[in-house]
Amino acid sequence: MGDTTVRTRNGPEAAAAPPKGDESGRQTATERTLWQRLRRPRRPRIWIELALIGVSYWLYSLVRNAVPEQKSEAMRNADWIWRAEHAIGLGFEEAFNRAVNSVTWLIVGMNYYYATLHFIVTIGVLIWLYRRHPGRYAATRTVLFLTTGVALVGFYLFPLAPPRLMDGHNFIDTVLVHHTWGSMASGDLKHMTNQYAAMPSMHIGWSTWCGLTIFALAKAPWAKILGALYPVATLVVIIATANHFWLDAVGGILCLAFGFVVVWAWYGALPYQLPRVVSPARPASLSPSGV
Template sequence: MRRWAGEGATLRGDRRVTGLAFAAVLQFLLMAAALGAYAYGRHLADGRPERAYEHARAVWGLERSLFLPDESSLQKGALRWDGWVRAANEYYVRVHFPAITAFMVWVYFWRRRAWPRVRAVILGSAAAALLVHFAYPLAPPRMLPGHGFVDLMTAYGPSAYATEPGQGITNQFAAMPSLHVGWALLIAWGVIRYARGRWRWLAAAHPVVTLLVVVLTANHYWLDGVAGSAIVVAALWATSRIPALDDRDRGRAGASARRDSVGA
């Protein structure tokens, strides 16, 4: 009898592991398909360079009317020492997708209760950004003539883009919004919210560094970062209003409620 009970427990354990593995693979395929569709959608939105340059001039003028720092002046000042450029380009090219992927893996396996909300925020922000790419093509600062920008990825490498606009699968006219900044903010929010220990506050540096990198390398305007952050903040707010995406630690909440009732 004991042997049969042990075999039954082992079988149930094996089925549970198989079920968890199947669920993880399913989630991986879902997110890979969704982000792949987002990347391909960005490519399809690449087709109106005249509008992209017109919008670039409009964004530049709006930033100056808002007294935002001049990106070209900042880049010129930073280039007095160009030792940072290669590292900044590497950060721009190599960190964005690996960081959001590592964040998703961490949330899914170690903060499972938060996964439905994080997934919804990532998918919702990607969908909103894609709509903006179609509605508002925008040439990045490095492609804006007459303002003295240096295309640092071309000059120093590595580059995330083809030599000429329209080549390759990456849309160079999709500067608005910057999900580099938006998803960096999401990562910082998630780590600070769900992790434990004082070290988690270091994550707040990620969106700050990302914003500086995308601006100083002339890949984005300030307002691109603002727009990307606003989309993520709006998605976080929207998901906080949906009970099915409640990501609070109910165990701790329940324990606190029981302590309060005992104290009363």
């Protein structure tokens, strides 16, 4: 065996060059392999995930609160939303807010629901995904991050006052009236956050993400029912406490849809269709698997 030579009338010549296209073919195969590796589900690592979640939430809070509050524009946008809802016959938030506020134990419970479950349930679902569905964790978590990221664009482009801050209307700020804690947009804490970031509603974006994840992946029927009810209950709460218009909820759903579309385009499947477990030795393929 030896180098391939080409014989001519004058004798052997230098080794023949490889056929054209081989090098580009190898580059194409390498690029294709790299692309497949990037899109392959991987086992999450706890310290990376904790750092990523912490940094992401810090950046989210920093950017959200750094957006100029633009009170006058936020009030104009709120008036526009209110008129638009009345034009289609769905401007019911004020009546609903006042009706629920008349039941003290109910509205107090909703105030605490609004202040706490938004974070508790979301973190709980992330932990559950990490432990029970590691192969689906990264893709599903990415949906949540993309949803939150695009919401920041909405906060910047469309500052919006929540109903409870509108002038000339009879909305009730239920946190102030009932002296409950937890709202970063009422009372002494209102100066620590941007009060005019109501559109889109991340309470709806996050709760719908939680609900869909639980409904799609949980095995127990009662868990699926709770997953389906969670975003519905959250919608009731954000309207009853006058923190959002129902159109803010539509904005949250659109942000979530954006997150799912991007992840579907990247992985070639919805997050819940990816393999539940990824072997560290032999990564699972991208083909959807059963839940």
